[in-house]
Amino acid sequence: MAFWSSTSVFTSKVPRKILFMFTLSLSVTYLFYSLMSCYNSLQFPLQENYVYQGRLVTEETTFVTLREKLYSASQGFTEFTEAERTTAVSAVKDHAEAEQRTVEWIRTQASPTKSAAAYHTTALEREHQEFSTTDSDLRVNCTSDYGEKKLPQAIIIGVKKGGTRALLEALRVHPDVRAVGNEPHFFDRNYEKGLDWYRDLMPSTLEGQITMEKTPSYFVTNHAPKRIHSMARDIKLIIVVRNPVTRAISDYTQTLSKKPEIPTFEVLAFKNRTLGLIDASWSALRIGIYALHLESWMQYFPLSQMHFVSGERLIVDPAGEMAKVQDFLGLKRIVTDKHFYFNKTKGFPCLKKPEDSSTPRCLGKSKGRTHPKIDPDVIRRLHKFYKPFNMMFYQMTGQNFEWELEEDSESRSSQD
Numbered sequence: 038m039a040f041w042s043s044t045s046v047f048t049s050k051v052p053r054k055i056l057f058m059f060t061l062s063l064s065v066t067y068l069f070y071s072l073m074s075c076y077n078s079l080q081f082p083l084q085e086n087y088v089y090q091g092r093l094v095t096e097e098t099t100f101v102t103l104r105e106k107l108y109s110a111s112q113g114f115t116e117f118t119e120a121e122r123t124t125a126v127s128a129v130k131d132h133a134e135a136e137q138r139t140v141e142w143i144r145t146q147a148s149p150t151k152s153a154a155a156y157h158t159t160a161l162e163r164e165h166q167e168f169s170t171t172d173s174d175l176r177v178n179c180t181s182d183y184g185e186k187k188l189p190q191a192i193i194i195g196v197k198k199g200g201t202r203a204l205l206e207a208l209r210v211h212p213d214v215r216a217v218g219n220e221p222h223f224f225d226r227n228y229e230k231g232l233d234w235y236r237d238l239m240p241s242t243l244e245g246q247i248t249m250e251k252t253p254s255y256f257v258t259n260h261a262p263k264r265i266h267s268m269a270r271d272i273k274l275i276i277v278v279r280n281p282v283t284r285a286i287s288d289y290t291q292t293l294s295k296k297p298e299i300p301t302f303e304v305l306a307f308k309n310r311t312l313g314l315i316d317a318s319w320s321a322l323r324i325g326i327y328a329l330h331l332e333s334w335m336q337y338f339p340l341s342q343m344h345f346v347s348g349e350r351l352i353v354d355p356a357g358e359m360a361k362v363q364d365f366l367g368l369k370r371i372v373t374d375k376h377f378y379f380n381k382t383k384g385f386p387c388l389k390k391p392e393d394s395s396t397p398r399c400l401g402k403s404k405g406r407t408h409p410k411i412d413p414d415v416i417r418r419l420h421k422f423y424k425p426f427n428m429m430f431y432q433m434t435g436q437n438f439e440w441e442l443e444e445d446s447e448s449r450s451s452q453d
């Protein structure tokens with residue numbers, strides 16, 4: 038009996054010990070794998086993207102600056118009057134100063150005054166706010182819990198009012214694209230928050246999916262090329278460009294919708310209208326000098342890493358532009374004409390099935406606004422002002438966006 042009772046004590050103790058050891062080893066194994074997977078998800082993207090600390094491509098190369106090319110190119114345009122040539126040349130010089138002023142102003146938060154001249158400064162503040170203006174219904178960030186958050190492999194860097202929202206929403210239909218809905222403004226306003234903050238904004242992605250974001254102000258931000266390059270030198274950059282005259286009017290229309298008391302477009306566009314001196318330091322006009330901004334990007338990235346989308350074609354042939362974008366991103370051509378329909382009321386193509394919904398949807402009312410009528414003479418002058426910059430831009434990108442052909446039709450429609 039004693040034997041049996043001691044045996045039963047023995048048998049009941051052994052399984053408990055085994056059970057304890059087994060549970061302990063399971064816990065240790067679990068802990069070990071958790072730590073390993075955590076380490077991988079934190080470290081690998083950083084190693085992939087951050088390890089490169091290379092020198093600027095241009096430090097050793099003799100770069101024929103755009104400025105020089107522009108000076109000589111502008112001589113070739115007979116319709117480019119002396120006053121306009123002076124404006125164009127001073128625009129080039131003003132550019133760096135204007136960018137600096139933007140940074141300075143944002144830093145000091147100067148108090149706005151009411152004069153038209155002061156408007157140029159206060160406009161920077163509004164511009165600063167407007168870049169975040171996206172349709173609230175499109176802000177849904179459909180993050181799935183599966184996969185891991187990664188730094189973007191492709192960014193839509195510009196241009197403001199080019200059609201960047203339409204492009205991003207169409208791209209988000211693609212199953213291999215995951216994009217943040219908001220504009221993160223990391224490389225212009227939030228850089229000090231660090232890459233972990235930036236990565237955390239991104240939706241989780243599965244193997245083979247591309248992480249994307251769009252912030253149109255990057256294209257005109259001085260530090261953005263260098264900063265993006267130091268994050269990922271192999272990143273793909275997408276720039277949606279639009280006739281700079283229409284883009285400026287669209288930009289102005291957006292500002293006007295929030296501040297109806299601002300001076301007219303015609304007033305803001307000139308330093309001296311009688312002399313025909315265009316105010317290229319006005320941000321609505323400065324953003325459209327694409328060749329100058331592109332020059333900064335070309336110092337860090339080869340053209341093969343950039344793709345230019347025509348904002349005009351994105352409206353008349355969204356599927357055609359999407360095919361080229363998908364090719365550039367190395368994606369299967371999944372977003373096709375089947376995904377779009379033309380909404381007559383909206384006057385724009387809309388998506389049959391957006392990423393986060395199964396019902397058709399157009400962009401909100403802040404996209405596709407009616408523009409105010411602008412004096413056709415001002416439009417003509419602006420076209421002349423932009424012409425040499427556009428020519429240079431076509432030369433740099435190897436693409437002719439044919440904005441000069443639009444001049445007549447625009448002038449005619451403004452007269453209607």
Ligand SMILES: Nc1ncnc2c1ncn2[C@@H]1O[C@H](COP(=O)(O)OS(=O)(=O)O)[C@@H](OP(=O)(O)O)[C@H]1O
Pocket residue numbers: 167168170196197198199200201202203253286287288290348351352385386387399400403404405406
């Ligand atoms: N499908 C579709 N629906 C609506 N709007 C479209 C579309 N495709 C391109 N566009 C043009 O996009 C212009 C707004 O450009 P962005 O989205 O880049 O603006 S923003 O910088 O993000 O504020 C917007 O400019 P405005 O027409 O001046 O409002 C549109 O012309």
